[in-house]
Amino acid sequence: MGVRLQDVAEHAGVSMKTVSNVVRNYEHVSVATRERVQQAIDELGYRPNMMGRRLATGRTGLLALAFSSVTVPYFAELSRAVSAAAGGLGYRVLLEETDGTLEGERAVITSSESGMVDGILFQPSMMSSVEISRHRGDVPIVILGEGAAPLPFDRVMIDNVAAAYDATRHLLSLGRRRIGFAGHEPGELSATSVQRLAGYQQALEEHGIRPDPGMLFPSAEISASGAVHGVGSGLDAGVRIDGLMCRDDLAAIGALRALSERGFAIPDDVAVTGWDNIELSRVMYPSITSVAPDLDGLARRAVEMLIERMGGYSGIGRHELVDYELLVRESAPAA
Amino acid sequence: MGVRLQDVAEHAGVSMKTVSNVVRNYEHVSVATRERVQQAIDELGYRPNMMGRRLATGRTGLLALAFSSVTVPYFAELSRAVSAAAGGLGYRVLLEETDGTLEGERAVITSSESGMVDGILFQPSMMSSVEISRHRGDVPIVILGEGAAPLPFDRVMIDNVAAAYDATRHLLSLGRRRIGFAGHEPGELSATSVQRLAGYQQALEEHGIRPDPGMLFPSAEISASGAVHGVGSGLDAGVRIDGLMCRDDLAAIGALRALSERGFAIPDDVAVTGWDNIELSRVMYPSITSVAPDLDGLARRAVEMLIERMGGYSGIGRHELVDYELLVRESAPAA
DNA sequence: ATGAAAGCGCTAACAC
DNA sequence: GTGTTAGCGCTTTCAT
Numbered sequence: 001m002g003v004r005l006q007d008v009a010e011h012a013g014v015s016m017k018t019v020s021n022v023v024r025n026y027e028h029v030s031v032a033t034r035e036r037v038q039q040a041i042d043e044l045g046y047r048p049n050m051m052g053r054r055l056a057t058g059r060t061g062l063l064a065l066a067f068s069s070v071t072v073p074y075f076a077e078l079s080r081a082v083s084a085a086a087g088g089l090g091y092r093v094l095l096e097e098t099d100g101t102l103e104g105e106r107a108v109i110t111s112s113e114s115g116m117v118d119g120i121l122f123q124p125s126m127m128s129s130v131e132i133s134r135h136r137g138d139v140p141i142v143i144l145g146e147g148a149a150p151l152p153f154d155r156v157m158i159d160n161v162a163a164a165y166d167a168t169r170h171l172l173s174l175g176r177r178r179i180g181f182a183g184h185e186p187g188e189l190s191a192t193s194v195q196r197l198a199g200y201q202q203a204l205e206e207h208g209i210r211p212d213p214g215m216l217f218p219s220a221e222i223s224a225s226g227a228v229h230g231v232g233s234g235l236d237a238g239v240r241i242d243g244l245m246c247r248d249d250l251a252a253i254g255a256l257r258a259l260s261e262r263g264f265a266i267p268d269d270v271a272v273t274g275w276d277n278i279e280l281s282r283v284m285y286p287s288i289t290s291v292a293p294d295l296d297g298l299a300r301r302a303v304e305m306l307i308e309r310m311g312g313y314s315g316i317g318r319h320e321l322v323d324y325e326l327l328v329r330e331s332a333p334a335a
Numbered sequence: 336m337g338v339r340l341q342d343v344a345e346h347a348g349v350s351m352k353t354v355s356n357v358v359r360n361y362e363h364v365s366v367a368t369r370e371r372v373q374q375a376i377d378e379l380g381y382r383p384n385m386m387g388r389r390l391a392t393g394r395t396g397l398l399a400l401a402f403s404s405v406t407v408p409y410f411a412e413l414s415r416a417v418s419a420a421a422g423g424l425g426y427r428v429l430l431e432e433t434d435g436t437l438e439g440e441r442a443v444i445t446s447s448e449s450g451m452v453d454g455i456l457f458q459p460s461m462m463s464s465v466e467i468s469r470h471r472g473d474v475p476i477v478i479l480g481e482g483a484a485p486l487p488f489d490r491v492m493i494d495n496v497a498a499a500y501d502a503t504r505h506l507l508s509l510g511r512r513r514i515g516f517a518g519h520e521p522g523e524l525s526a527t528s529v530q531r532l533a534g535y536q537q538a539l540e541e542h543g544i545r546p547d548p549g550m551l552f553p554s555a556e557i558s559a560s561g562a563v564h565g566v567g568s569g570l571d572a573g574v575r576i577d578g579l580m581c582r583d584d585l586a587a588i589g590a591l592r593a594l595s596e597r598g599f600a601i602p603d604d605v606a607v608t609g610w611d612n613i614e615l616s617r618v619m620y621p622s623i624t625s626v627a628p629d630l631d632g633l634a635r636r637a638v639e640m641l642i643e644r645m646g647g648y649s650g651i652g653r654h655e656l657v658d659y660e661l662l663v664r665e666s667a668p669a670a
Numbered sequence: 671a672t673g674a675a676a677g678c679g680c681t682a683a684c685a686c
Numbered sequence: 687g688t689g690t691t692a693g694c695g696c697t698t699t700c701a702t
Contacts, residue, residue, distance in 0.1 A: 004679060051680090115695090223614075279560075349673085387697085
């Protein structure tokens with residue numbers, strides 16, 4: 001294999017300990033020794049072996065970020081934010097995809113116990129709080145998003161009910177009254193959908209509008225094409241709306257297509273809002289008015305809390321909210 | 336820390352070796368012993384420690400997949416394909432983002448030498464062939480895509496010139512004659528842009544059309560919004576086209592916006608093609624005619640070749656092509 | 671079929 | 687300031 005610490009030590013005529021000290025920038029090393037060792041390192045092209053170090057120290061410098069799929073733009077953008085936040089604190093990020101299945105989520109939790117990572121940032125979609133909390137590993141977990149979160153765990157999210165309320169109010173301020181909701185699950189609702197629907201409903205009721213179950217357009221799958229069909233079949237069944245709040249930007253993109261295909265003008269006939277502020281929401285035509293979570297803030301707090309846990313902090317679960325903002329764009333412009 | 340092999344051995348009243356044999360499904364273990372050990376494993380909740388194993392075996396079971404950014408939909412979809420292919424062969428995939436910078440790419444190559452992964456799938460964008468080939472580590476590398484690829488390395492890609500030729504021919508078959516190209520770099524071209532432009536040019540010339548440099552719409556950045564500006568400013572400068580071949584689907588999405596904003600109907604006024612067949616290309620309105628690489632085939636071959644290299648194969652670099660297909664959709668429908 | 675013991679590459683007491 | 691040495695958890699000859 002490659003060059004070992006031992007080899008460098010011999011080459012420089014010092015002990016392994018000294019080389020190790022140099023490699024890890026330990027301060028109490030004489031300048032002369034340091035130089036000599038560094039030269040040996042360069043000459044031999046020595047690279048420390050992470051596995052050996054891990055075994056000796058008990059830590060890997062790796063955090064896992066687990067979510068359903070990296071092909072969901074929001075998660076891809078979340079990855080960048082988390083990588084940046086973690087990188088700034090000396091950690092690298094290992095992406096784990098769960099496929100949004102129970103088995104996938106369980107596999108992530110289980111494999112985390114194999115010592116590959118020092119901590120996990122987990123955005124659950126299927127696992128229940130009780131099941132997550134059964135995880136009694138020594139690897140700390142911080143929950144991302146509004147999914148199940150056992151009380152003892154830290155969690156970071158935005159206030160989904162409030163943001164959904166704001167988005168719906170925006171649609172109401174445009175004079176829209178027949179406001180639908182699109183993109184939620186057809187059967188049992190995810191926590192995400194529950195909260196966003198709650199904010200939507202609250203805003204309508206405050207305006208004296210009784211939410212109409214007929215104006216709910218579920219998606220067979222949580223994706224853009226799912227929304228194309230969900231919204232499309234509702235429209236074909238004769239449902240008429242003048243506003244549409246979508247569970248996420250992907251659903252909004254699908255809704256845009258379903259509406260356009262049928263000749264509805266956006267925003268004139270139907271004003272549409274999305275959620276997540278993914279990059280493409282700015283490029284769509286029309287661009288999409290969207291709830292924009294403070295992704296950097298979310299990532300930063302999540303990583304900070306995780307590192308505190310890894311450091312031994314064992315206080316009660318902290319549930320923190322980060323900011324969000326309604327970005328008003330063409331699909332539902334200012335009044 | 337957690338439960339060790341040692342603990343299981345004591346609990347079951349056998350040696351570590353025997354437990355190890357059971358864990359790794361070694362066949363020569365008596366049924367009785369196996370059962371007893373398995374029970375001890377279950378009772379204690381033992382999970383093998385990957386790091387210890389790695390140190391002892393010299394392998395991690397991890398492959399790195401390196402590309403510029405996971406927020407590029409094509410790379411996200413590539414990740415899925417690679418994960419699936421690798422998973423089937425007993426490997427997990429570690430995603431490495433290079434940010435499309437030289438430092439980022441160098442960091443990936445360098446850190447690979449720290450023993451974290453057994454092999455690397457690398458889609459270069461900046462590093463030159465000579466620099467890549469200077470990598471004399473013991474970690475095998477397989478190159479993905481049409482970027483720089485030193486001869487001694489294996490590489491998998493689709494025939495970019497041929498695919499670009501096909502896409503342009505499709506536009507020509509629609510009767511379009513003023514066909515532009517959008518989304519390439521404004522300055523020095525990437526290998527990707529070079530090849531796609533070559534196929535585009537070839538098709539035009541074969542049709543007796545002299546490629547017009549004025550119909551080239553570079554993007555300040557390789558992204559959808561880059562294309563919005565690139566195509567937009569060309570249009571505003573008075574360039575008129577009836578067909579547009581885009582370097583990738585993101586550029587096509589940007590072009591769609593730039594054209595629509597200015598009142599051009601797609602495909603009637605301008606027929607547009609993309610590249611990569613990302614999920615959203617099917618959902619756009621109009622949906623995007625796109626060059627669809629056989630992603631699964633590409634991922635499978637790449638992983639297979641990498642594993643062969645990891646297994647010690649040291650033949651000359653194999654440069655393989657996988658299939659592609661022009662998916663005809665609304666933005667440039669069949670004639 | 672199972673056990674004993676020697677490492678894999680590195681770190682961390684503990685000496686000096 | 688630097689060297690010695692004992693592990694970290696696991697695999698793996700080599701015996702038995």
